[in-house]
Amino acid sequence: MFKKNKRISLLQYWTSRYLLTLFIGLAIISLISAAWIRHTTFENRLELMEFLADETVYRLTDTTNPNNGPINGIPGFIGDRQRFNMKEIDPILYVVDTEGNILTSNRPVPPGSAKNVAGLLDGKEGTKEIKDGLEPEYVVKRKIENNHELLGWALVMEKKGNLTRVNQAYGQLAILIGALALLGWIAIYFLSKRLAHPIKQVAEAAKHVQEGNYAIDLPQYSKEKEIYELVSSFKNMANKLEQLEKTRTELLAGVTHELKTPVTSISGLLQAVRDGVVTGQDAMEFIEMAMVETTKMKTMVGDLLAFNHFAVDAIPVQIESVDVNQLLREAVAQWEVMQEDEHVKVHLHLLEKPVLVQIDIVRIQQIITNLLTNAKQAMDKGTITLRLIDHGEALSVMVKDTGHGIPLEDQSFIFERFYRGENKKYTVRGLGLGLPLSKMMAQSVGGDLRLIESNPSGTHFELVLQKATTL
Structure with a gap:
């Protein structure tokens, strides 16, 4: 037993897949954006810590400010904790002497911190990550000098978790991504609906056509x-x-x-x-x-x-090389013998030199006979002109009459099988297979039959034949 596949609507199919693609894309963007926000936030906060350290050194060594004195006069400056508080982080600021003894800080010194702070002094300024404790920390070190004499160090420390914490930014990112997802879903839904509607109409129309309407x-x-x-x-x-x-x-x-x-x-x-x-x-x-x-x-x-x-x-065709001038003369002569009146004249315009074509003689004679008969039926009296034109690799037999022509509304259907125009339907007996059969026979030998022009002054057909490769 074959399991019948469950069909779903085009709207549901494409909306669900577009939405899945959208969510995957937004998830990737969210991860990249979160990583970028975390990184830039971390860099910015490190810069703030460096700025705090530099500002501290500057204020301690600024001799133009009477409130600043030697290094042991710093406590009054550091004591104002709120001055150094930052909106996002609250780092610890230590001012130590050359031996690593803590002279002052912006908050009470925890027990055992003096020893840890002294271990950070290695004679080099810069920013360094410390992984000795339970949670990694970053420390910014700056020298405090006066007249090229080292007086001590300014150290700014903060935990890595505080430097990378961006809860508010993540919340804003989540709102933004959610809004984009909602707008994307709405856009996808209406675009898919717009696409599905005409297709559904065509499907409904196909059912009507199937029923014969x-x-x-x-x-x-x-x-x-x-x-x-x-x-x-x-x-x-x-x-x-x-x-x-x-x-x-x-x-x-x-x-x-x-x-x-x-x-x-x-x-x-x-x-x-x-x-x-x-x-x-x-x-x-x-x-x-x-x-x-x-x-x-x-x-x-x-x-x-x-x-x-x-x-x-x-039906197989027998292709052979034939002189097209001789072929045309014989086909016209055979047709004229069968005519009972002489009101229609045939004029032949042949090529100056013999040219061989690759054809089935019987089929081409049938085509010529059919074109001449149709031309005669289109006029009471007049002329039919057959002209050979050499195009190089192929040549054309142009058949032009002076009859009343084919109505414009019938011209696009003359090569349809069993089609008979209004002019012929009740005046000329037949099944409407002459021209369709002639076109098939022409194509069977590598040629073609085309209607070039038809108007009240006459009709012009072109029979294309392939030339033989050798004489």
Whole structure:
């Protein structure tokens, strides 16, 4: 048993995945931002500690201030603890002599701190991390000198945890990331909804088309290029299917009518002969007319079979090299022999030199015959001009008549199978396979058949043939 996959809506599918991607991205940004905030905060607070140490040294060695005296007069200056309190941190400030004895500090000295402070003196200024205790600390050391004489040291100490604590900044970052996530989700939801809506409309329209209803209502304009192309292509497809459905209906009616007519004629003619309504020479003429109708019916059935075979590439072609001038002369001569009137004249314009083409002679003659027959049906009298044009690797047989032309609304459908224009539907018998079959035959030998132009003054077709590689 195959497990049926559960289908979810496009809106839910893309919203959930966009949202997951957004959250992952924001989480990565949050981690990077938190690390950056922690690092910059740590650097800034170390700079504050260094500033405090430098300021202390400056005030203790400033001889212009009468309140400042020798190093043993510092307690009054340091005693004002609030002066050195900082908003984010509250470091310990020690002023020690050259031996490491604590002279004063900005807070009570814990027991045993004197020994630890003395151990920090190594004769070098700078900032150093201390890992001796339970929690790492940072110490900033500055020399206190007077006239190049070392009087003592100013030490500023703070725990590493206090230097990197940024709870308020983390809270602000969390609010910012949360707001971005909410805005991102809203934007993704509405964008996905905007994308899903026309697709859903197309899906609904497809159901209507499946049921045979081609009158679909889809949005005419869309800012998104892909959505516009999807809707336009679907509407064109629906129109095409509607036209094909009409053509199929007309085909059934047309084939029924076209085959019924000769069958009825044959039946009536033979019944007249059988019942003795006509005898002698008249009976023979009736039989001949029945044979003509039989030939017409065989031709129509043959067209249907030939078209079906070409449609599935079931008919092989015999390619050979032929002089195109000779081919055209013979095809026109054969067609003219079959014509009963001389109201239509054919003018040939051949190439100056013999040129070989790679073709199937029978198929190309069929195409030429069909084009000439169509041209004759389009006019009571006039001329048909066939002109050969050499293009180098290929050449064209241009077939132009002086008939009434093909209506503009029919021109895009003339190569559709079983399509018959309004002008021919009730005046000329046939199945509407002549031009589609001719185009297939031309393409089967590497060429093509195209409508160049058609208007009330005439129609112009082009048959493209491939030239032979050698003479």
